[in-house]
Amino acid sequence: MKRILALLVVTSLAFVSCEGDQGPPGEDGLDGAIGTTYDFFVDFNESNGYSHTLLFADKGIEVFESDGVLVYRSSEYYEDPEGEIDIWKPLSQRVYFTNGDILEYDFEHTFGEVNIFLGGNIEDFGTLSDEYTQNQLFRIIVAPSDFINNANVNLNDYNSVVKELQSYKLNRQ
Known part of the structure; x- marks a missing residue:
């Protein structure tokens, strides 16, 4: 029994210390864009x-x-000496009208696409002013889930997300 155990230990050590041909280089996780944005x-x-x-x-x-x-959706901006600066607010976003109607901008996504759509209690979106339906500016940020799930990141504050994402990128290099 001791011989079998010794043989197993020696065989295991032989396999652990073996080296073969080096495989192809893997990705280091930095080659792709971390925190890709698209407007x-x-x-x-x-x-x-x-x-x-x-x-x-x-x-x-x-x-x-x-x-x-x-x-994020930008429906407002403020003037800066260098031009307009968009104010970004996360989806889902609601617009409340004085007549009780609610318009909602919302989205769903997979790793292949994102779908942005209107919702709310409005019976006919065609009755909305162009201000709410035409030329709407959106920004998508794609980030690793460990960044998104970080409790220190306030996802409702676009500027905070961008700042934390820069720090995240630097810490990964």
Whole structure:
């Protein structure tokens, strides 16, 4: 029995200390873009069902199944000596009208696409002013899920996300 045990130990050590041909180099996790952002305008209308689907591959955006996708909308800006600066607010976003109607901008995503759509209690989105349906500016941020799930990141504050994402990138290098 001792001989069998000794033989197993020696055989195990032989396999552990073996070296073979080196495999192909793997990715270091920094070659891809960490925190990819993409801005685009959407016109919501009856012909597109008051929704817009963006295919990541069509825009050259690589999204892994484990990545998180954040979507922000800019409906306001403030003047700066160098020009207008957009104010970004996360989706979902609600607009409350004085008549009790509620318009909601919302989204859903997979690792292949993001779909932004209108919702709420409005019976006919066609009655909305162009201010709410035409030329709507959105920004998508794709980031690793460990960044998105970090309790220190305030996902509702676009500027905080960008600042923390820069720090995240530096710490990964």
